[in-house]
Amino acid sequence: MPHLLSLIREDVATVLERDPAAKSHLEVYLCYSGLHAVWFYRMNHWLWNHNFLLLARWLSQVARWLTGIEIHPGAQVGRRLFIDHGMGVVIGETAIVGEDVTLYQGVTLGGTGKEQGKRHPTLLDNVVVGGGAKILGNITVGHNCRIGAGSVVLRSVPDNSTVVGVPGHIILREGKRVVITDPKQINDPLSAALSAVATEVNKLKERVRQLEGTGGSEPASESLQRIIEDRDDQI
Ligand SMILES: CC(C)(COP(=O)(O)OP(=O)(O)OC[C@H]1O[C@@H](n2cnc3c(N)ncnc32)[C@H](O)[C@@H]1OP(=O)(O)O)[C@@H](O)C(=O)NCCC(=O)NCCS
Structure with missing residues (x-):
C-alpha cells in the first residue's frame, strides 16, 4: 500500500492531467471538492473496515455536507478516481470502482431497489461516466467504457463501449458504430x-x-x- 502522502500527490496529479481547467497544484488542493470527497472516503473506508461503522457513516455524511458528494464508506474505490465538479454524485455501499475512473456531477452508482447483497454496479478501469448518468443494479461496466451524460444504464456493458440514452444502449463498440444492439447484451x-x-x-x-x-x-x-x-x- 503506497504511503498516504504519495496517494494524495497522485490524486492531485490526476486532476492536473485530466482537467484542462486546473491551473496549479494549489488550486487543485483548495478547489476540487471531488478530491476532498475521495480523501474523506479513504479515511472512512479504513474506519469501516476496522468496524467503526457508525463513525464512518457519520463522517461520510459530514463529507456530503461539505462537498455534495456521497460515497458510502463500504464501497470499494480504486486509485486515481477523479470526480469532476461532483455535486450530487452518489456511490452506493456495494459499488466497486476500478482505477483511473472519471465521474462527472450528478452520477449515481446505485441500486434498483429490488436487490439484496451486492446491489450496486462495478465499474472496471478507465471508465468515464458523463454528468447525470445513472448506473443501477449489480451490473458491470467494462474497461474503457464511456457512459453518455444523462444515460440510465441497467445492463452490463462489454469492454470498450460507449453507451447513451434511456435505457442506455451501445452506440460504439471497439471503435465501430453499433447500429443495432444485441438485445441480450443491452437492450435497444x-x-x-x-x-x-x-x-x-x-x-x-x-x-x-x-x-x-x-x-x-x-x-x-x-x-x-x-x-x-x-x-x-x-x-
Ligand atoms: C457519450 C459521449 C462520450 C459520446 O461522445 P462521442 O464518442 O464523441 O460521440 P458523438 O458526439 O459523435 O455522438 C455519437 C452519437 O451519440 C449521440 N449522443 C452523444 N452523447 C449523447 C448523450 N449523452 N445522450 C444521448 N445521445 C448522445 C449523438 O447525438 C450522436 O448521435 P448521431 O450519430 O445519431 O447523431 C459524449 O457525448 C458524452 O455524453 N460525454 C459526457 C461528457 C460530460 O458529461 N461532460 C460533463 C462536463 S461538466
Missing part, C-alpha cells in the same frame, strides 16, 4: 423493433410474390438487408 428497444419489422416486411414481400405467381424469391432491398444483417452480426 427501437433497434429491436426496427429489425423485427424489417424481417416481417421481407416475409410479406416473398408471400406477395408467391400469390402473384411471379415465383422465386426476390432478394430484400439493400436497406432492409442491412438492418437484418446488422441484427444478426452485432456483438
Whole structure:
C-alpha cells in the first residue's frame, strides 16, 4: 500500500492531467471538492473496515455536507478516481470502482431497489461516466467504457463501449458504430423493433410474390438487408 502522502500527490496529479481547467497544484488542493470527497472516503473506508461503522457513516455524511458528494464508506474505490465538479454524485455501499475512473456531477452508482447483497454496479478501469448518468443494479461496466451524460444504464456493458440514452444502449463498440444492439447484451428497444419489422416486411414481400405467381424469391432491398444483417452480426 503506497504511503498516504504519495496517494494524495497522485490524486492531485490526476486532476492536473485530466482537467484542462486546473491551473496549479494549489488550486487543485483548495478547489476540487471531488478530491476532498475521495480523501474523506479513504479515511472512512479504513474506519469501516476496522468496524467503526457508525463513525464512518457519520463522517461520510459530514463529507456530503461539505462537498455534495456521497460515497458510502463500504464501497470499494480504486486509485486515481477523479470526480469532476461532483455535486450530487452518489456511490452506493456495494459499488466497486476500478482505477483511473472519471465521474462527472450528478452520477449515481446505485441500486434498483429490488436487490439484496451486492446491489450496486462495478465499474472496471478507465471508465468515464458523463454528468447525470445513472448506473443501477449489480451490473458491470467494462474497461474503457464511456457512459453518455444523462444515460440510465441497467445492463452490463462489454469492454470498450460507449453507451447513451434511456435505457442506455451501445452506440460504439471497439471503435465501430453499433447500429443495432444485441438485445441480450443491452437492450435497444427501437433497434429491436426496427429489425423485427424489417424481417416481417421481407416475409410479406416473398408471400406477395408467391400469390402473384411471379415465383422465386426476390432478394430484400439493400436497406432492409442491412438492418437484418446488422441484427444478426452485432456483438
Ligand atoms: C457519450 C459521449 C462520450 C459520446 O461522445 P462521442 O464518442 O464523441 O460521440 P458523438 O458526439 O459523435 O455522438 C455519437 C452519437 O451519440 C449521440 N449522443 C452523444 N452523447 C449523447 C448523450 N449523452 N445522450 C444521448 N445521445 C448522445 C449523438 O447525438 C450522436 O448521435 P448521431 O450519430 O445519431 O447523431 C459524449 O457525448 C458524452 O455524453 N460525454 C459526457 C461528457 C460530460 O458529461 N461532460 C460533463 C462536463 S461538466
